[in-house]
Amino acid sequence: MKLNEIRADALKKLEAIHAKSERDLAALKTYLFGKAGVLTGLMKSLKDLPPEEKPQAGKEINDLRVELVAKCDEKEKELHRLAIEAELDSESIDLSIDKPLHAVGARHPLNQVRKRLTDYFIGNGYIVYDSPEIETDYYNFQALNVPQDHPARDMQDTFFINDNILLRTQTSSGQIRLMEKFKPPIKMICPGRVFRNDDDSTHSPVFHQMEGLVVDKNVTLCDLKGTLEGFAKFIFGEQTKIRFRPSYFPFTEPSVEVDVSCFNCHGDGCRVCKNTGWIEILGAGMVNRRVLENCGIDPDEYRGFAFGMGLDRITMIQCAINDIKLLWENDVRFLHMFK
Numbered sequence: 001m002k003l004n005e006i007r008a009d010a011l012k013k014l015e016a017i018h019a020k021s022e023r024d025l026a027a028l029k030t031y032l033f034g035k036a037g038v039l040t041g042l043m044k045s046l047k048d049l050p051p052e053e054k055p056q057a058g059k060e061i062n063d064l065r066v067e068l069v070a071k072c073d074e075k076e077k078e079l080h081r082l083a084i085e086a087e088l089d090s091e092s093i094d095l096s097i098d099k100p101l102h103a104v105g106a107r108h109p110l111n112q113v114r115k116r117l118t119d120y121f122i123g124n125g126y127i128v129y130d131s132p133e134i135e136t137d138y139y140n141f142q143a144l145n146v147p148q149d150h151p152a153r154d155m156q157d158t159f160f161i162n163d164n165i166l167l168r169t170q171t172s173s174g175q176i177r178l179m180e181k182f183k184p185p186i187k188m189i190c191p192g193r194v195f196r197n198d199d200d201s202t203h204s205p206v207f208h209q210m211e212g213l214v215v216d217k218n219v220t221l222c223d224l225k226g227t228l229e230g231f232a233k234f235i236f237g238e239q240t241k242i243r244f245r246p247s248y249f250p251f252t253e254p255s256v257e258v259d260v261s262c263f264n265c266h267g268d269g270c271r272v273c274k275n276t277g278w279i280e281i282l283g284a285g286m287v288n289r290r291v292l293e294n295c296g297i298d299p300d301e302y303r304g305f306a307f308g309m310g311l312d313r314i315t316m317i318q319c320a321i322n323d324i325k326l327l328w329e330n331d332v333r334f335l336h337m338f339k
């Protein structure tokens with residue numbers, strides 16, 4: 001076959017290759033350039049030519065080879081482009097479709113409560129302090145005036161990792177860590193997860209607390225009461241009253257438990273307040289002087305108050321639910337109710 005014929009034949013075959021015929025192109029390349037290909041055969045036949053014709057013939061064959069390789073590459077690119085176009089066409093998006101494409105989410109009720117509380121305290125000049133969930137015995141207990149073997153440890157069934165390391169049972173550990181770093185005046189809240197070996201309809205092994213701590217000169221129980229009253233009115237409504245009941249916590253002296261008047265029945269008695277008219281929401285007190293001493297703060301110069309509340313409990317009260325598991329299951333039907 002003459003070179004011209006080979007060229008014309010190859011170009012005709014290339015022309016005939018259309019979209020989705022990558023295989024035909026591969027076959028054509030083998031036919032032309034493969035081991036037994038036409039052009040390869042021509043190159044091999046050079047050896048039979050008289051020596052004076054070899055250079056010219058070799059050049060012509062090679063020129064044709066270069067030309068056809070370029071043409072094949074071009075075809076390959078074209079096929080690739082056609083394939084992409086076809087794919088895009090098949091995937092076209094119908095923008096006119098009348099359907100919300102994404103379900104719109106919302107903050108989890110627990111996070112709504114946490115945000116409302118933190119916003120309130122930030123607005124009143126408190127800093128938000130983040131303290132570790134994995135703690136040493138010292139920060140979770142000893143520095144808070146709960147020595148080893150103190151009976152108060154029984155109130156908080158602890159997950160120990162080893163003799164010294166545990167999952168914090170209370171955000172109160174944040175008080176110590178903060179007072180080691182910052183000196184008075186202090187106004188801080190410390191929200192976060194805490195852990196206890198408890199599991200029933202109102203207790204979960206993982207739950208949430210928010211600690212509050214104020215240390216300054218001349219801080220009194222009266223300041224604590226005013227602070228908590230302002231907070232309770234903000235969360236439960238302007239008509240809310242609070243009451244202090246004497247209590248005991250090793251890290252505060254005196255200690256109190258704080259109730260708010262029932263936001264549902266305003267004191268008459270109902271299901272939410274178990275007919276008492278009051279709902280217990282937190283523990284609090286004046287920071288025990290030993291705790292201040294443990295953090296290098298002079299208790300004769302400074303005094304403080306502290307409080308700690310259960311965020312899950314407040315959320316349950318606000319959402320009027322009696323099973324804490326609802327806060328963990330992430331059932332969207334439940335979550336939708338509190339958007």
Ligand code: DAH
Binds near residue numbers: 211252283284309
């Ligand atoms: N840490 C206590 C608990 O988990 C709650 C508490 C009570 C925190 C009194 C305080 C406080 O800061 O003053 O039961």
